[in-house]
Amino acid sequence: MRYLPLTDTDxxxxxxxxxxxxxxxxxxxxxxxxxxxxxxxxxxMHASEMAVExxxxxxxxxxxxxxxxxxxxxxxxxxxxxxxxxxxxxQRGEFLTAYTPYQPEIAQGTLQMLFEFQTQVARLYGCAVxxxxxxxxxxxxxxxxAMASRVTKRKRAVLSGALHPHYSxxxxxxxxxxxxxxxxxxxxxxxxxxxxxxxxxxDDDTACVVVQYPDILGRISDLSVVAEAAHAKGALLVVxxxxxxxxxxxxxxxELGADIVVGEGQAIGVGLQFGGPYLGLFAVRNxxxxxxxxxxxxGETTDAEGKRGFVLTLSTxxxxxxxxxxxxxxxxxxxxxxxxxSVHMTLLGEKGLRELAAENHRLACAAADRLSQVPGVxxxxxxxxxxxxxxxxxxxxxxxxxxxxxRGVLGGVxxxxxYPGVEALEQALLVAVTEMTTHEDxxxxxxxxxxxLKEQAQ
Amino acid sequence: MSAPNKSGWxxxxxxxxxxxxQGPQTTTGNRxxxxxEPLIFEIGHAETTGVDLPGIDPAATTRLNGLERSEPxxxxxLTEPESVRHYTxxxxxxxxxxxxxxxxxxxxxxxxxxxxxxxxRLPGFADIHPLAPxxxxxxxxxxxxxxxxxxxxxxxxxxxxxxxxxxxxxELCGILAIRAAHTARGNxxxxxLVPESAHGTNPATAAFAGYKVDNIPATPEGRVDxxxxxxxxxxxxxxxxxxxxxxxxxxxxxxxxxxxxxxxAGGYVYCDGANFNAIVGRVRPGDLGVDAMHxxxxxxxxxxxxxxxxxxxxxxxxxxxxxxxxxPFVRKYEDGTYDLVEExxxxxxxxxxxxxxxxxxxxxxxxxxxxxYMLSHGADGLKQVAEDAVLNANYILRSLEDxxxxxxxxxxxxxxxxxxxxxxxxxxxSTLDLAKGLIDEGYHPMTVYFPLVxxxxxxxxxxxxxxxxxxxxxxxxxxxxxxxxxxGDESLKQAPYYAPRxxxxxxxxxxxxxxxxxxxxx
Numbered sequence: 001m002r003y004l005p006l007t008d009t010d011x012x013x014x015x016x017x018x019x020x021x022x023x024x025x026x027x028x029x030x031x032x033x034x035x036x037x038x039x040x041x042x043x044x045m046h047a048s049e050m051a052v053e054x055x056x057x058x059x060x061x062x063x064x065x066x067x068x069x070x071x072x073x074x075x076x077x078x079x080x081x082x083x084x085x086x087x088x089x090x091q092r093g094e095f096l097t098a099y100t101p102y103q104p105e106i107a108q109g110t111l112q113m114l115f116e117f118q119t120q121v122a123r124l125y126g127c128a129v130x131x132x133x134x135x136x137x138x139x140x141x142x143x144x145x146a147m148a149s150r151v152t153k154r155k156r157a158v159l160s161g162a163l164h165p166h167y168s169x170x171x172x173x174x175x176x177x178x179x180x181x182x183x184x185x186x187x188x189x190x191x192x193x194x195x196x197x198x199x200x201x202x203d204d205d206t207a208c209v210v211v212q213y214p215d216i217l218g219r220i221s222d223l224s225v226v227a228e229a230a231h232a233k234g235a236l237l238v239v240x241x242x243x244x245x246x247x248x249x250x251x252x253x254x255e256l257g258a259d260i261v262v263g264e265g266q267a268i269g270v271g272l273q274f275g276g277p278y279l280g281l282f283a284v285r286n287x288x289x290x291x292x293x294x295x296x297x298x299g300e301t302t303d304a305e306g307k308r309g310f311v312l313t314l315s316t317x318x319x320x321x322x323x324x325x326x327x328x329x330x331x332x333x334x335x336x337x338x339x340x341x342s343v344h345m346t347l348l349g350e351k352g353l354r355e356l357a358a359e360n361h362r363l364a365c366a367a368a369d370r371l372s373q374v375p376g377v378x379x380x381x382x383x384x385x386x387x388x389x390x391x392x393x394x395x396x397x398x399x400x401x402x403x404x405x406x407r408g409v410l411g412g413v414x415x416x417x418x419y420p421g422v423e424a425l426e427q428a429l430l431v432a433v434t435e436m437t438t439h440e441d442x443x444x445x446x447x448x449x450x451x452x453l454k455e456q457a458q
Numbered sequence: 459m460s461a462p463n464k465s466g467w468x469x470x471x472x473x474x475x476x477x478x479x480q481g482p483q484t485t486t487g488n489r490x491x492x493x494x495e496p497l498i499f500e501i502g503h504a505e506t507t508g509v510d511l512p513g514i515d516p517a518a519t520t521r522l523n524g525l526e527r528s529e530p531x532x533x534x535x536l537t538e539p540e541s542v543r544h545y546t547x548x549x550x551x552x553x554x555x556x557x558x559x560x561x562x563x564x565x566x567x568x569x570x571x572x573x574x575x576x577x578x579r580l581p582g583f584a585d586i587h588p589l590a591p592x593x594x595x596x597x598x599x600x601x602x603x604x605x606x607x608x609x610x611x612x613x614x615x616x617x618x619x620x621x622x623x624x625x626x627x628x629e630l631c632g633i634l635a636i637r638a639a640h641t642a643r644g645n646x647x648x649x650x651l652v653p654e655s656a657h658g659t660n661p662a663t664a665a666f667a668g669y670k671v672d673n674i675p676a677t678p679e680g681r682v683d684x685x686x687x688x689x690x691x692x693x694x695x696x697x698x699x700x701x702x703x704x705x706x707x708x709x710x711x712x713x714x715x716x717x718x719x720x721x722x723a724g725g726y727v728y729c730d731g732a733n734f735n736a737i738v739g740r741v742r743p744g745d746l747g748v749d750a751m752h753x754x755x756x757x758x759x760x761x762x763x764x765x766x767x768x769x770x771x772x773x774x775x776x777x778x779x780x781x782x783x784x785x786p787f788v789r790k791y792e793d794g795t796y797d798l799v800e801e802x803x804x805x806x807x808x809x810x811x812x813x814x815x816x817x818x819x820x821x822x823x824x825x826x827x828x829x830x831y832m833l834s835h836g837a838d839g840l841k842q843v844a845e846d847a848v849l850n851a852n853y854i855l856r857s858l859e860d861x862x863x864x865x866x867x868x869x870x871x872x873x874x875x876x877x878x879x880x881x882x883x884x885x886x887x888s889t890l891d892l893a894k895g896l897i898d899e900g901y902h903p904m905t906v907y908f909p910l911v912x913x914x915x916x917x918x919x920x921x922x923x924x925x926x927x928x929x930x931x932x933x934x935x936x937x938x939x940x941x942x943x944x945x946g947d948e949s950l951k952q953a954p955y956y957a958p959r960x961x962x963x964x965x966x967x968x969x970x971x972x973x974x975x976x977x978x979x980x
Contacts, residue, residue, distance in 0.1 A: 096570065109552035315968075
């Protein structure tokens with residue numbers, strides 16, 4: 001077995017040292033009813049590297065990779081170019097095979113990276129402090145709601161109808177058990193988000209208002225009015241961002257008055273990976289809220305010789321110290337994805353991020369203009385960054401997405417899939433465009449859409 | 459025992475005639491291969507970038523609703539050569555499994571096979587969107603289903619939820635299913651019982667799910683006190699959370715008895731699967747009466763820890779809890795196709811799904827790695843994994859118990875980790891000092907001060923991927939540092955001496971937290 005260094009001679013010698021006749025003697029505390037008499041029969045025996053690779057390749061080969069088709073999916077996961085050196089760095093064994101930096105003297109690499117990462121995220125979000133990452137955007141969103149309850153001592157969260165439905169679902173799932181009350185709604189199909197309607201739902205018991213920016217339909221609106229309304233009632237504004245590249249083009253949530261900013265960091269450095277592992281980002285605008293934050297925090301300090309160094313800090317918030325009184329039960333986070341994000345962000349820098357954002361926006365505008373020329377297609381949004389909503393005449397968008405896939409085009413995400421059973425959203429198709437999208441891709445989507453919509457009109 | 463290092467270094471090497479003088483202070487602060495590295499913010503610039511993008515026409519249309527970001531963001535960039543060097547230098551200040559022995563108890567720091575990395579990067583896995591039409595991702599759904607099937611067969615459990623993102627998230631998933639099951643019967647109950655020796659995540663999880671946490675005491679031999687537990691059971695107890703093998707390194711012999719008693723009282727049994735590596739392929743938790751157990755793919759199934767994640771924490775369920783498992787999950791049809799069951803098909807699902815743990819379907823990148831690992835080992839190899847892991851731990855326990863306090867050495871064989879305490883250390887020295895001394899010897903220390911039930915606990919988990927030579931060298935080093943600790947060797951208080959940093963001031967870090975870089979004041 002290529003991964004097991006002990007030889008039979010070693011095993012015999014070691015058994016002798018421990019005073020056991022056989023390995024079974026070491027499992028003597030396992031009750032007889034749970035002792036198996038050999039390897040589990042329903043499973044195959046060990047296999048060579050070659051055979052295993054072949055097995056896995058047959059599975060991979062059954063999937064249509066985004067790079068092999070005109071590709072327009074978004075809705076919380078975005079396909080961006082990841083520079084080659086990002087993967088080289090994260091595959092260094094010293095990063096890949098390290099543990100959570102509990103022994104800081106021999107984990108300065110991870111710790112300094114996390115300190116840099118926290119700074120990058122805080123600045124991107126327009127916040128004072130970011131943590132060292134959570135699992136993903138959706139769980140970060142719930143952690144923000146839970147933190148808002150702790151800060152305000154209120155238990156009612158108002159969710160915007162235009163929050164990613166999976167995120168709302170996660171929040172509602174958790175709230176069932178914590179006693180938090182969640183008010184949510186479906187997005188209304190209109191060019192601008194229903195800000196007045198949202199503000200009307202804020203009351204004196206509201207702990208936080210949760211708004212996505214850009215929202216699930218790709219719309220962008222000035223959140224400062226929501227911030228003012230929330231603050232007037234003593235509530236916090238939680239802003240969720242699922243596309244960090246957008247923040248290279250539009251004002252930061254912190255600048256617009258968000259108190260807690262959370263999001264999905266996947267778009268920078270991480271790759272699609274069928275939904276995970278991703279990267280939960282979490283930041284607060286007011287440094288006074290730091291002690292209510294969930295997750296790990298890396299801080300600067302000095303060593304015994306006076307040299308600058310970094311440690312995990314404020315851990316009295318965390319489960320391994322506080323146990324049932326912790327701010328969250330999180331332990332493992334998304335360290336390696338945080339590294340990928342940070343490396344990519346370092347390669348981009350201010351200039352690169354702004355150019356990347358501008359390129360995304362330019363292509364998205366071009367795509368929207370081209371697609372709106374297809375008979376039966378209208379663009380819903382007035383404003384958007386790199387994702388917008390198309391309204392299709394006739395058949396539900398879900399069917400169109402399926403038919404497009406049959407024609408080798410990954411044409412977007414239908415809102416019918418995200419909001420099953422909501423009739424008003426059935427005709428809506430969410431289209432994302434990034435720097436990876438070519439003009440040929442856009443032409444192909446336009447042509448196939450036109451063909452499909454024409455086919456059904458007949 | 460032979461010289462602890464075959465590199466040419468000898469324990470009794472004499473200094474050359476007249477001694478070798480200490481080197482001078484260097485101008486850079488570097489010491490040859492020990493390289494100091496500034497922060498990116500101290501070396502990068504706003505105008506520097508390592509990515510070439512097409513020049514954008516500044517007059518291009520914008521549809522940003524007047525929300526253009528006009529103020530500087532405050533980011534800096536590096537070109538690719540600068541960036542690669544920055545991160546390579548940082549990496550060299552880290553300890554990882556690839557560098558050496560990493561016996562961190564409860565964390566299962568085993569070798570991460572590189573085939574797993576290669577497979578996870580196949581475009582058919584790495585470059586597929588979570589919301590892609592299901593007809594285009596049948597292979598991905600198949601992998602999730604196959605991995606789930608392996609997990610069910612390895613644990614002897616009928617059902618699995620794949621979406622939890624890490625161990626603690628899996629714990630939450632399990633406890634929420636338990637709460638949903640109780641609620642369906644009319645009363646969620648109020649209390650979860652947790653042994654004193656449990657991981658901190660257990661009580662934190664139970665509290666997060668709205669339960670009051672009551673501790674169960676341990677017996678002097680280091681196992682759950684069955685009588686005390688039985689006495690505490692009642693109609694208010696929703697569940698017990700027990701780690702098996704437990705954090706004292708012992709198998710809970712009476713697990714089945716405990717499970718039966720809990721079931722008789724109408725409660726459920728949650729097993730923390732963090733220590734599954736000790737029994738994988740040899741013992742099935744399902745045979746012991748478990749209702750829910752999370753499995754850390756990043757421990758038992760070798761997906762890399764990555765400096766603190768990502769993890770992956772699928773949860774296996776008994777028949778009683780299966781209907782409450784969260785969405786989404788993958789279902790296989792008789793024609794060999796796969797289907798992702800999401801909210802829409804809630805009615806057609808296994809029953810009363812309690813909701814959703816996360817956007818999308820879980821840690822696919824970890825699933826491909828874990829399945830690759832399982833296929834490589836097979837049923838026979840996984841059994842050998844458990845046996846070698848347990849043998850290595852017992853070998854360490856019996857090689858050190860003569861000089862180091864081993865509180866449960868008489869409680870029978872240990873499982874895959876050996877537990878020691880710092881009783882008898884001289885000169886006010888403690889576990890922390892020994893740990894830092896081990897750093898100088900070139901090791902990542904064991905887990906320290908956990909479990910809480912042992913004074914100055916040291917939890918040593920060698921895993922199965924160490925050679926006997928590696929373990930022998932570790933034992934030699936551990937003995938020598940222990941001897942220094944017993945003798946009250948003052949110099950240990952200042953250790954480590956040879957790491958990239960000396961001891962760091964954690965108190966100062968917490969008192970006046972500096973959690974982000976800021977431009978120095980001019």
